[in-house]
Amino acid sequence: MTSLTGIWQVFGPDCQFANIQFFFVLSDFFFVQVWIFCYFCNMADIREEIVVADSLRDALEMQAQGFVTHALCECERCVSDALSVGYRLVDTAQAYANEEGVGNAWRKSGLKREDLFLVTKVWISNAGEERAARSIDESLRKLQTDYIDLLLIHQAYGDVFGTWRAMERAYRDGKVRAIGVSNFQAGRFFDFAHYVDVKPMVNQLQCNTLIQQTAIEPLLAQFGTRMMAWGPLGGQGVDGVVKSAELSAIGNNYGKSAAQVALRWLTQRGIVAIPKSTHKERMAQNLDVFDFRLTDSEMAQIATMNQHDTGTINFGDPQFVKHLIENYG
Numbered sequence: 001m002t003s004l005t006g007i008w009q010v011f012g013p014d015c016q017f018a019n020i021q022f023f024f025v026l027s028d029f030f031f032v033q034v035w036i037f038c039y040f041c042n043m044a045d046i047r048e049e050i051v052v053a054d055s056l057r058d059a060l061e062m063q064a065q066g067f068v069t070h071a072l073c074e075c076e077r078c079v080s081d082a083l084s085v086g087y088r089l090v091d092t093a094q095a096y097a098n099e100e101g102v103g104n105a106w107r108k109s110g111l112k113r114e115d116l117f118l119v120t121k122v123w124i125s126n127a128g129e130e131r132a133a134r135s136i137d138e139s140l141r142k143l144q145t146d147y148i149d150l151l152l153i154h155q156a157y158g159d160v161f162g163t164w165r166a167m168e169r170a171y172r173d174g175k176v177r178a179i180g181v182s183n184f185q186a187g188r189f190f191d192f193a194h195y196v197d198v199k200p201m202v203n204q205l206q207c208n209t210l211i212q213q214t215a216i217e218p219l220l221a222q223f224g225t226r227m228m229a230w231g232p233l234g235g236q237g238v239d240g241v242v243k244s245a246e247l248s249a250i251g252n253n254y255g256k257s258a259a260q261v262a263l264r265w266l267t268q269r270g271i272v273a274i275p276k277s278t279h280k281e282r283m284a285q286n287l288d289v290f291d292f293r294l295t296d297s298e299m300a301q302i303a304t305m306n307q308h309d310t311g312t313i314n315f316g317d318p319q320f321v322k323h324l325i326e327n328y329g
């Protein structure tokens with residue numbers, strides 16, 4: 001039934017197609033019909049939101065694309081620009097030390113809280129039930145809100161089960177609308193998801209045309225977990241995605257850039273992308289990916305570009321783990 005609720009949230013009670021809401025109660029079969037209806041009406045933006053909203057267990061509505069604030073020196077200015085060009089999902093983290101900037105930008109934007117989707121993450125130094133619970137209250141204070149739309153465990157280290165219990169409690173208390181994890185690679189993800197009570201609704205992973213994260217997909221599907229892609233354009237100083245001649249050639253068919261093709265490819269896989277940019281025109285460009293559709297053969301062509309399926313960071317490397325624990329644990 002989640003897909004029905006997802007559709008309901010996308011169309012909502014103010015939907016201009018209110019007469020079709022009647023059909024939603026009949027069966028999930030109508031999900032497919034409405035999707036086809038949208039396809040022929042070229043309502044690409046709405047279609048994408050349906051696909052995304054469908055996955056969240058609590059029928060949470062999530063934008064198909066968001067704006068990440070990692071390492072932004074001018075966080076408040078960048079988030080203000082992002083909101084002004086149309087982003088509504090903003091991704092931050094306790095470790096980015098910019099939750100206040102996100103909260104300020106939202107307050108100054110004049111947007112209603114319900115029109116914004118705020119994502120933040122519990123850092124390793126706040127791992128464990130009590131510390132995580134305190135840190136959630138601190139994040140709420142910094143973000144100047146009384147609920148977080150999606151809260152993630154940032155890294156799979158420290159007392160993650162204790163952290164999760166605090167997150168489950170916050171979820172049940174209404175302080176958080178959805179909970180998930182980040183950087184949980186396949187084995188770690190399975191072990192964690194198997195044992196926890198509320199299953200992770202999202203796993204935020206490094207994912208782009210060169211790092212496709214295909215191996216973990218069946219595991220995520222098994223637990224109904226949606227993938228969110230960080231580094232969707234390859235990250236800072238990496239031109240393999242945004243300067244790809246192959247992606248540019250595909251983009252020429254639609255008057256789009258390589259970056260737009262890369263983001264569109266993620267969206268068509270049902271993955272929520274959170275690109276980052278300090279430039280307003282690029283922010284707008286990165287959001288302008290809902291008026292074209294890659295063909296099956298273009299999707300297959302891009303699938304052949306995969307180079308490191310699980311990402312460029314080995315989260316199991318003892319040196320990496322030691323560094324994180326010694327510095328933040």
Ligand SMILES: NC(=O)c1ccc[n+]([C@@H]2O[C@H](COP(=O)([O-])OP(=O)(O)OC[C@H]3O[C@@H](n4cnc5c(N)ncnc54)[C@H](OP(=O)(O)O)[C@@H]3O)[C@@H](O)[C@H]2O)c1
Nearest residue numbers: 070182230231232233234235236242259275276277278282
């Ligand atoms: N959960 C996590 O652990 C997590 C989550 C998010 C980020 N991160 C961290 O973030 C880093 C990479 O993420 P990211 O957010 O920087 O990656 P990204 O969104 O893939 O790439 C951002 C880079 O692409 C450029 N760019 C943006 N739009 C563009 C466009 N349309 N055309 C050409 N270039 C464009 C930006 O430059 P301009 O600013 O100049 O436009 C920036 O240098 C990693 O180091 C990772 O540690 C981690």
